[in-house]
Amino acid sequence: MAHQREITMRFLAEPGDVNFGGKVHGGAVMKWIDQAAYACAVGWCGQYCVTVYVGGIRFYKPVLIGNIVEVSAQIIYTGTTSMHIAVDVRAGDPKHGRYSQTTHCVVVFVAVDNEGTPVPVPPFTPQTEDDKGREAYAKRLMELRKSIDDEMRPQREKGEGATKA
Numbered sequence: 731m732a733h734q735r736e737i738t739m740r741f742l743a744e745p746g747d748v749n750f751g752g753k754v755h756g757g758a759v760m761k762w763i764d765q766a767a768y769a770c771a772v773g774w775c776g777q778y779c780v781t782v783y784v785g786g787i788r789f790y791k792p793v794l795i796g797n798i799v800e801v802s803a804q805i806i807y808t809g810t811t812s813m814h815i816a817v818d819v820r821a822g823d824p825k826h827g828r829y830s831q832t833t834h835c836v837v838v839f840v841a842v843d844n845e846g847t848p849v850p851v852p853p854f855t856p857q858t859e860d861d862k863g864r865e866a867y868a869k870r871l872m873e874l875r876k877s878i879d880d881e882m883r884p885q886r887e888k889g890e891g892a893t894k895a
């Protein structure tokens with residue numbers, strides 16, 4: 731089976747996506763990121779996948795209502811069951827067709843079976859220098875994430891201990 735490594739999806743920022751400041755809601759952009767990364771993960775492994783981690787979302791510029799939003803997702807690293815996907819978001823007014831980068835992040839998806847248990851994915855082997863650089867980038871982020879996870883663990887454990895309202 732051919733594994734599709736990347737996908738670009740385009741969305742139109744509609745009036746329903748507006749925030750209180752008149753621009754596109756950050757949550758709308760995050761949904762498009764998740765959708766493109768999901769399509770990329772499933773296209774790569776051919777199985778159902780779930781988001782396990784979304785990291786480093788920084789909105790550089792606002793997206794405006796009426797903009798075309800182009801979301802490109804590309805596999806940059808695979809573990810045993812995980813796929814690390816770089817996502818770049820560009821947006822622009824279709825009237826002039828100039829697009830600029832508004833967000834970049836790395837999303838991690840895991841392939842799961844019907845019981846929700848992680849299952850192995852086809853390995854991605856970088857060939858070009860560019861791809862080797864992206865894989866090294868994904869690995870550095872993984873290392874950085876360990877210290878972020880350690881820092882956040884007490885908060886998570888506090889939440890796990892919370893009683894129902």
Ligand SMILES: CC(C)(COP(=O)(O)OP(=O)(O)OC[C@H]1O[C@@H](n2cnc3c(N)ncnc32)[C@H](O)[C@@H]1OP(=O)(O)O)[C@@H](O)C(=O)NCCC(=O)NCCS
Nearest residue numbers: 780781782783808809810811812838840842846847848875
């Ligand atoms: C994703 C899920 C199945 C993983 O289950 P798990 O018991 O933690 O499984 P594992 O510990 O074997 O980890 C599975 C993979 O996730 C990766 N992973 C776990 N935590 C991670 C994190 N914080 N960041 C990146 N990857 C992570 C592991 O490295 C492993 O990858 P590998 O097999 O390539 O080494 C489980 O956490 C889950 O169901 N989460 C909810 C997913 C979901 O519903 N998402 C939608 C949001 S509402």
